[in-house]
Amino acid sequence: MPFSFRLIATDGAARRGEIVTPHGRVQTPAFMPVGTQGSVKGLMPDDVRATGAEIVLGNTYHLMLRPGAERIAALGGLHAFMHWPLPILTDSGGFQVMSLSALRRLEEHGVTFRSHLDGAMVELTPERAVEIQSLLGADISMQLDECLGLPTARDEIERAMQLSLRWGERSKRAFESRARDGYALFGIVQGGDDQRLRQDSARALVDIGFDGYAIGGLAVGEPQAVMLKIVAETAPVLPIDSPRYLMGVGTPDDLLQAVARGIDMFDCVLPTRNGRHGMAFTRFGAINLANARHANDPRPLDEQSTHPAARSYSRAYLHHLTKANEMLGAVLLSTINLAYYQALMAGSRTAIADGRFADFIATTKAGWARGDIATL
Amino acid sequence: MPFSFRLIATDGAARRGEIVTPHGRVQTPAFMPVGTQGSVKGLMPDDVRATGAEIVLGNTYHLMLRPGAERIAALGGLHAFMHWPLPILTDSGGFQVMSLSALRRLEEHGVTFRSHLDGAMVELTPERAVEIQSLLGADISMQLDECLGLPTARDEIERAMQLSLRWGERSKRAFESRARDGYALFGIVQGGDDQRLRQDSARALVDIGFDGYAIGGLAVGEPQAVMLKIVAETAPVLPIDSPRYLMGVGTPDDLLQAVARGIDMFDCVLPTRNGRHGMAFTRFGAINLANARHANDPRPLDEQSTHPAARSYSRAYLHHLTKANEMLGAVLLSTINLAYYQALMAGSRTAIADGRFADFIATTKAGWARGDIATL
Numbered sequence: 001m002p003f004s005f006r007l008i009a010t011d012g013a014a015r016r017g018e019i020v021t022p023h024g025r026v027q028t029p030a031f032m033p034v035g036t037q038g039s040v041k042g043l044m045p046d047d048v049r050a051t052g053a054e055i056v057l058g059n060t061y062h063l064m065l066r067p068g069a070e071r072i073a074a075l076g077g078l079h080a081f082m083h084w085p086l087p088i089l090t091d092s093g094g095f096q097v098m099s100l101s102a103l104r105r106l107e108e109h110g111v112t113f114r115s116h117l118d119g120a121m122v123e124l125t126p127e128r129a130v131e132i133q134s135l136l137g138a139d140i141s142m143q144l145d146e147c148l149g150l151p152t153a154r155d156e157i158e159r160a161m162q163l164s165l166r167w168g169e170r171s172k173r174a175f176e177s178r179a180r181d182g183y184a185l186f187g188i189v190q191g192g193d194d195q196r197l198r199q200d201s202a203r204a205l206v207d208i209g210f211d212g213y214a215i216g217g218l219a220v221g222e223p224q225a226v227m228l229k230i231v232a233e234t235a236p237v238l239p240i241d242s243p244r245y246l247m248g249v250g251t252p253d254d255l256l257q258a259v260a261r262g263i264d265m266f267d268c269v270l271p272t273r274n275g276r277h278g279m280a281f282t283r284f285g286a287i288n289l290a291n292a293r294h295a296n297d298p299r300p301l302d303e304q305s306t307h308p309a310a311r312s313y314s315r316a317y318l319h320h321l322t323k324a325n326e327m328l329g330a331v332l333l334s335t336i337n338l339a340y341y342q343a344l345m346a347g348s349r350t351a352i353a354d355g356r357f358a359d360f361i362a363t364t365k366a367g368w369a370r371g372d373i374a375t376l
Numbered sequence: 377m378p379f380s381f382r383l384i385a386t387d388g389a390a391r392r393g394e395i396v397t398p399h400g401r402v403q404t405p406a407f408m409p410v411g412t413q414g415s416v417k418g419l420m421p422d423d424v425r426a427t428g429a430e431i432v433l434g435n436t437y438h439l440m441l442r443p444g445a446e447r448i449a450a451l452g453g454l455h456a457f458m459h460w461p462l463p464i465l466t467d468s469g470g471f472q473v474m475s476l477s478a479l480r481r482l483e484e485h486g487v488t489f490r491s492h493l494d495g496a497m498v499e500l501t502p503e504r505a506v507e508i509q510s511l512l513g514a515d516i517s518m519q520l521d522e523c524l525g526l527p528t529a530r531d532e533i534e535r536a537m538q539l540s541l542r543w544g545e546r547s548k549r550a551f552e553s554r555a556r557d558g559y560a561l562f563g564i565v566q567g568g569d570d571q572r573l574r575q576d577s578a579r580a581l582v583d584i585g586f587d588g589y590a591i592g593g594l595a596v597g598e599p600q601a602v603m604l605k606i607v608a609e610t611a612p613v614l615p616i617d618s619p620r621y622l623m624g625v626g627t628p629d630d631l632l633q634a635v636a637r638g639i640d641m642f643d644c645v646l647p648t649r650n651g652r653h654g655m656a657f658t659r660f661g662a663i664n665l666a667n668a669r670h671a672n673d674p675r676p677l678d679e680q681s682t683h684p685a686a687r688s689y690s691r692a693y694l695h696h697l698t699k700a701n702e703m704l705g706a707v708l709l710s711t712i713n714l715a716y717y718q719a720l721m722a723g724s725r726t727a728i729a730d731g732r733f734a735d736f737i738a739t740t741k742a743g744w745a746r747g748d749i750a751t752l
Binding site for chain 2: 319
């Protein structure tokens with residue numbers, strides 16, 4: 001079955017759709033939990049699935065260094081390796097080469113960097129990034145790009161954007177030479193916070209032609225307003241009938257605002273990373289379980305949650321696990337947060353289909369603004 | 377329903393029995409996973425249950441210091457707090473006062489120690505230990521005792537044993553004054569590695585009269601042979617119709633050997649602690665998943681395991697998670713190890729009932745001796 005995206009409904013710029021991949025369907029807007037090193041930290045695959053996730057993200061940079069792409073391929077691919085039977089999207093490794101490896105040399109051909117694990121010099125080219133993701137068996141692969149932080153000088157942003165475009169072309173050629181039916185390659189729009197560069201990048205990518213389009217290089221230090229402005233200016237340049245993915249974003253509010261501007265897919269470490277540090281995302285806003293006000297509170301985090309973990313364990317217990325640095329605290333809060341992100345996406349999908357997404361955002365934000373239930 | 381123990385079958389000194397508690401039945405021989413701070417590290421209660429566990433242990437020392445016994449009582453007791461609906465046994469805190477608190481003063485009245493958490497001075501008496509465990513709602517409480525390491529001079533061992541007996545009497549009086557129907561108090565045999573002291577201790581405890589009898593002060597530095605000799609000499613002095621609990625023990629072989637000498641109950645951090653450090657207990661013996669020989673091995677740890685986690689995830693994946701220090705490695709190996717311990721107890725129960733426990737031990741040990749399956 002070929003990769004496809006079907007637009008089911010729109011509400012303003014917001015879109016309700018469905019992606020079909022070799023490992024199943026993904027309802028959009030969709031949030032992808034991050035399984036950096038072949039696991040969503042601390043969670044068994046069934047538990048990830050029970051949060052409502054239909055697709056996870058794997059990190060090429062980490063997996064190529066350990067345990068290695070060829071090894072995972074020999075073991076049957078990433079789906080089999082991590083026991084995740086549903087769709088997987090992998091990033092290209094580019095972003096983490098920039099953020100994690102101390103020593104790197106960027107050239108037209110690709111990027112050479114020193115592994116943060118064993119100090120070995122490793123080369124990543126557009127062709128190798130495609131090859132690695134193919135070895136992993138990703139349903140959706142990402143082109144290699146150069147991702148900069150913000151603020152950065154415009155000429156540097158333009159240079160990196162143009163390089164990313166040339167890498168995008170090479171990625172597509174490499175991907176097509178492998179021709180695996182139903183597997184998809186996404187291009188990545190770059191261009192920093194510059195409207196013109198962003199739109200040039202988007203148009204050029206569309207000319208090359210990808211199965212989907214990501215907006216990269218955001219959530220890298222700029223204010224939310226800048227990010228949303230770029231999203232709003234870029235999305236209309238992208239094809240209506242292709243999925244749009246905002247990489248590495250974000251907070252619950254970021255997600256709703258980006259969906260309202262036409263984004264279909266997200267990934268972010270926030271729900272799991274913050275969960276490991278005692279923070280819960282709920283319809284009352286973010287809640288810090290380390291706070292002493294929870295110590296004697298027998299009530300669950302949210303009795304109306306879609307997930308049993310948020311309905312059953314007391315705040316007092318989650319507070320205790322957090323203060324005692326118990327692994328189960330990280331496990332439960334990661335689960336609860338992923339379930340909240342998924343509920344937010346499910347709520348968005350229904351609201352868009354019903355033509356009341358603006359109301360859904362308003363109601364959701366009002367809940368956050370009211371804040372947490374009062375201490376007993 | 378009153379606490380009870382029913383002896384169902386014997387095979388030599390080995391016993392197959394059933395304990396009835398307010399929160400359910402426990403088939404013996406039984407292994408109790410350790411939930412030190414109100415959770416079996418990293419595992420959701422349902423996952424602990426799925427390993428076959430029918431009872432868990434909670435640590436009075438940790439729970440009294442954080443979050444506090446009165447707090448847990450106000451929250452509905454430890455069962456509700458940690459969402460574990462089945463039986464709970466709590467230790468008295470004595471052992472960990474000795475092993476974890478830097479500063480302590482032991483007197484006839486009790487022990488005063490400095491909390492390892494906040495430096496506060498805390499007093500633990502036999503009466504307070506019973507009170508705390510009652511506040512926690514433990515189905516089975518343990519008397520406060522003084523536990524020494526080995527080797528220790530005989531007069532010191534005798535002094536501690538006699539003090540433990542007097543504390544046992546006070547514990548019983550305190551427990552009876554609370555009179556909660558169906559809840560049980562166990563006495564603890566002390567006496568180090570001295571047969572005479574152990575038997576004196578056991579007889580005196582039986583005279584006081586407890587619902588069950590533990591053998592404490594073993595697995596504290598002595599060779600296995602010494603431990604088993606003490607167990608073999610002590611068990612016959614204990615009542616046939618009461619459960620016998622060997623505290624803090626041990627390896628899979630320790631368990632089988634102690635069952636063969638008449639022990640019914642065990643607890644130990646080994647399966648979970650070693651699981652967090654990459655070691656798996658299997659019918660092939662202990663397996664170090666950090667070993668490079670597993671890196672490319674697509675086979676599960678044990679395709680005949682009772683637990684899906686040991687049958688499904690590849691050795692290569694468990695190796696990767698261990699090397700990458702991923703939380704899921706700790707979670708999966710803890711699960712797999714607890715399931716192996718439970719399978720060992722289930723196998724023992726069946727074998728004892730069938731009068732072939734010696735064969736079961738021989739077969740199990742032959743499996744360990746053969747060692748792990750060959751590298752591919």
